[in-house]
Amino acid sequence: MGTENHSEVDTASAPFARSGKDKLLDAQGLTKRFGDILANDAVDLTINKGEIHALLGENGAGKSTLVKMFYGSLEPDGGEIWWDGQKVAIDNPAAARELGIGMVFQHFSLFEALNVVENIALALPNPGNMKDLAKRIETVSREYGLPLNPSDIVADLPVGIRQRIEIVRCLLQEPRLIIMDEPTSVLTPQEADQLFLTLQRLASEGCAVLYISHRLEEVQRICHHATILRHGQVVNECDPTKETPATLASMMVGAEVIAVNAAAQKPAIGDIRLGLHKLSAPAATPFATALNNISLELRAGEVVAIAGVAGNGQGELFDAISGEMRVAPDMILLDGAPCGAKGINWRRKKNAAFVPEERLGHGAVPGMKLSQNIVLTRHSTGDKLVNGGMVSTANAGEMEQRIKQAFDVRMSHDDPEARSLSGGNLQKFVVGRELDRQPGVLVINQPTWGVDAGAAALIRQAIIDLARSGSAVLVISQDLDEIFEIADKIAVISRGFLSEPEPAADMTRERVGLLMAGGAETQGEVA
Amino acid sequence: MRIELVKRKEHSELMSLMSPLIAVGLTALSAAIIFAISGVNPALGLYKFFIEPLTEQWSLEATIEKATPLILIGCGLAVCYLSNNWNIGAEGQFVVGAMFGSILPVMFPSFENSLTLPLMLISGVIGGALWAMIPALLKTRFNTNEILTSLMLVYVAGLLLDYLVRGPWRDPDGFNFPESRIFSDAATLPDVFGGMMSLATPITIIIALVLALVLAKTIKGFEIRVMGESPRAGSFAGFSAKRLTIFSFALAGGLAGLAGTMVVSGSLNQLLPSISPGYGFTAIIVAFLGRLNPIGIIIAGFVLALSYIGGEGVQSGLGVSNKIASVIQGLLLFYVLACDTLILYRIRMVSRRAANPAGEVSHV
Numbered sequence: 020m021g022t023e024n025h026s027e028v029d030t031a032s033a034p035f036a037r038s039g040k041d042k043l044l045d046a047q048g049l050t051k052r053f054g055d056i057l058a059n060d061a062v063d064l065t066i067n068k069g070e071i072h073a074l075l076g077e078n079g080a081g082k083s084t085l086v087k088m089f090y091g092s093l094e095p096d097g098g099e100i101w102w103d104g105q106k107v108a109i110d111n112p113a114a115a116r117e118l119g120i121g122m123v124f125q126h127f128s129l130f131e132a133l134n135v136v137e138n139i140a141l142a143l144p145n146p147g148n149m150k151d152l153a154k155r156i157e158t159v160s161r162e163y164g165l166p167l168n169p170s171d172i173v174a175d176l177p178v179g180i181r182q183r184i185e186i187v188r189c190l191l192q193e194p195r196l197i198i199m200d201e202p203t204s205v206l207t208p209q210e211a212d213q214l215f216l217t218l219q220r221l222a223s224e225g226c227a228v229l230y231i232s233h234r235l236e237e238v239q240r241i242c243h244h245a246t247i248l249r250h251g252q253v254v255n256e257c258d259p260t261k262e263t264p265a266t267l268a269s270m271m272v273g274a275e276v277i278a279v280n281a282a283a284q285k286p287a288i289g290d291i292r293l294g295l296h297k298l299s300a301p302a303a304t305p306f307a308t309a310l311n312n313i314s315l316e317l318r319a320g321e322v323v324a325i326a327g328v329a330g331n332g333q334g335e336l337f338d339a340i341s342g343e344m345r346v347a348p349d350m351i352l353l354d355g356a357p358c359g360a361k362g363i364n365w366r367r368k369k370n371a372a373f374v375p376e377e378r379l380g381h382g383a384v385p386g387m388k389l390s391q392n393i394v395l396t397r398h399s400t401g402d403k404l405v406n407g408g409m410v411s412t413a414n415a416g417e418m419e420q421r422i423k424q425a426f427d428v429r430m431s432h433d434d435p436e437a438r439s440l441s442g443g444n445l446q447k448f449v450v451g452r453e454l455d456r457q458p459g460v461l462v463i464n465q466p467t468w469g470v471d472a473g474a475a476a477l478i479r480q481a482i483i484d485l486a487r488s489g490s491a492v493l494v495i496s497q498d499l500d501e502i503f504e505i506a507d508k509i510a511v512i513s514r515g516f517l518s519e520p521e522p523a524a525d526m527t528r529e530r531v532g533l534l535m536a537g538g539a540e541t542q543g544e545v546a
Numbered sequence: 547m548r549i550e551l552v553k554r555k556e557h558s559e560l561m562s563l564m565s566p567l568i569a570v571g572l573t574a575l576s577a578a579i580i581f582a583i584s585g586v587n588p589a590l591g592l593y594k595f596f597i598e599p600l601t602e603q604w605s606l607e608a609t610i611e612k613a614t615p616l617i618l619i620g621c622g623l624a625v626c627y628l629s630n631n632w633n634i635g636a637e638g639q640f641v642v643g644a645m646f647g648s649i650l651p652v653m654f655p656s657f658e659n660s661l662t663l664p665l666m667l668i669s670g671v672i673g674g675a676l677w678a679m680i681p682a683l684l685k686t687r688f689n690t691n692e693i694l695t696s697l698m699l700v701y702v703a704g705l706l707l708d709y710l711v712r713g714p715w716r717d718p719d720g721f722n723f724p725e726s727r728i729f730s731d732a733a734t735l736p737d738v739f740g741g742m743m744s745l746a747t748p749i750t751i752i753i754a755l756v757l758a759l760v761l762a763k764t765i766k767g768f769e770i771r772v773m774g775e776s777p778r779a780g781s782f783a784g785f786s787a788k789r790l791t792i793f794s795f796a797l798a799g800g801l802a803g804l805a806g807t808m809v810v811s812g813s814l815n816q817l818l819p820s821i822s823p824g825y826g827f828t829a830i831i832v833a834f835l836g837r838l839n840p841i842g843i844i845i846a847g848f849v850l851a852l853s854y855i856g857g858e859g860v861q862s863g864l865g866v867s868n869k870i871a872s873v874i875q876g877l878l879l880f881y882v883l884a885c886d887t888l889i890l891y892r893i894r895m896v897s898r899r900a901a902n903p904a905g906e907v908s909h910v
Contacts, residue, residue, distance in 0.1 A: 364784035
């Protein structure tokens, strides 16, 4: 379906013709598979010289996989990459740098104890004499409006300046294409404006930029061309300057209508089971998001979904509700009992259950057997797994069998280590482990992240069934298809602010998209 | 042609058992090379080092005596390492335990009754645990690196001991030698099994067996293993990393302190400036060679004890410096850690740009 759109766009955006002698990078049919999941499915992408090219898509759409293939850290399973008219194989990041491809990562790889020039010297193939390098750093950084003091120790520098180091490091290698993965997610608006000027200057000099961002206004403001990925495929290309954030959002999330199972059976709404009252928490690290005045009421019988782009406070909100992060007691009420300062097991005993986003390493211990992983969350919930301090292997094994059958968890041999299961099967296990308890409140973050369609359907149905049986379910998800499929009410989280939940029937994708792009903040601030 | 490490889907049970054996084999091979370079017949050197100590009654007894503190300290360290707490300071905890255990026989020599020994052992445990609390609290309160703090405290403890035996605790009838008064009979651990070993050895074996049970079967053992493998999952299970840090340091320090008291009370009978030939450091190797499993640690303790006796054997018999014992111990730890890679990875030879199967691959 991409090809037709493609030709339309070609004529529509004449100044940025997608073919001809300006082509810098041309990927054709790039395919990458991870186990059962097709992360990139025959992706075509053309980047012209001097172009700021946006790569858009929801989380899991395959953006990172694609750029990792350009940067040589992943090897494509199929397809070709042409660079400046020549077919190339990019074996590793060093080969990419040699071609003139540089990358600025979302999370920095700097040594805090070293100074700016030392950090840059470490990354260069032939840094030369340190004094000369320091001079070059000063000149280049000033020229591009990203002034750096070469002798500053990284540990003393704020995040915005650290990103400058990464960018200058990239610039010193005189790249012809710079890949930036969500560069503004760590910047203040002023720092971001400065970055845009630099990017525009680079583009005017003929350097191309591949720009990954969730901030649609930003893309609209500075990018010349946008490619939209969805489920590993290119679904659209456009000139973002001719679009609005809402139309870009709808391209990202897809506008097909999906059969809504949740609406088929009207919920019988009961009492408030989980209440959040002005829940606020400061950011624990520079990469974390602060929670701001979040209020929410979750009633028995309903599924409330929280939509939002990754890194807008979902993880922090989950940790606060589960008790892994403690807050003031009155900020969280479970069946009316204040529990903001209580631990996770106290909340589990109050019949709450939690499924975190990360299956391996958070929801389950990778090197432990499934039966042991059952003990992980149910050792103090009165399931007879622990008697007088001793773990009952027999009871845990029995429970493992029960969950395996009820949720169709497939495994090569009985009771394997968690790490050996496929993503979908492990997710069914991790969700099944909690649903097996018939919890009164279930909080689940990214219930079907990276899961095949069959497993996803099973998990979603189980969530709806649980709510209809009288429990309250809070789903945090970045998958709008999923949210519209299962939610009775939808709220949107943006930079740690939560919008007022609205009935799913009244919500549109456009409205959700706008709330994601910052509308939730203004609403949250007013509320 | 390149060598790749390919991640296994699950960890290999076979390799968990084989890894220490391969490591011992590689260590013996390296030792043979070192003997050859030193101009000694490698076969004879290996025999003197590893086999001869087992052939005579006195050297067998000496091996048991040296293995005992290694096993006891190693068991405590295993709990630390399993839970991701890098206590490198067992040597210091051993020394402080020995000093605490000596308070009673040195300062109150007339207190001689059936309570003397139990009280000494308990104070030894308390002393070691208190010393271990310093790095534990620094870690939980200020996020300090426990490797550095626990290691540095080893030297502080050594100097404290030195001060005590040269100063306030010097034996008044000792002709100014830096040593404490000799302990009375009531403060001496009795020998058992016809004098083959002191009571310290059976106590140690019982503690190791209890610990093996705790680690394998109880919720505390589960907590320790979860926290070591995946702290995030541990906090999801409601376990507290800080409390476990305190617990594991207290346990390791307590056991090291008990070992210290049992060494001074069972074999030395007085406090000396050097009461340990590096037990606390060698126990690190014991813990890893024993797979951080108390039963494995009992075996590993004997293997490492052998290296002390064997080192003396090759020095007196073949004229090779007994420093070779430290070299061999170091090689052993090196090989054990290297061989442990095979538990989670297998080695594969591939030609350039072969089809890349799904799975994580790291280049070597």
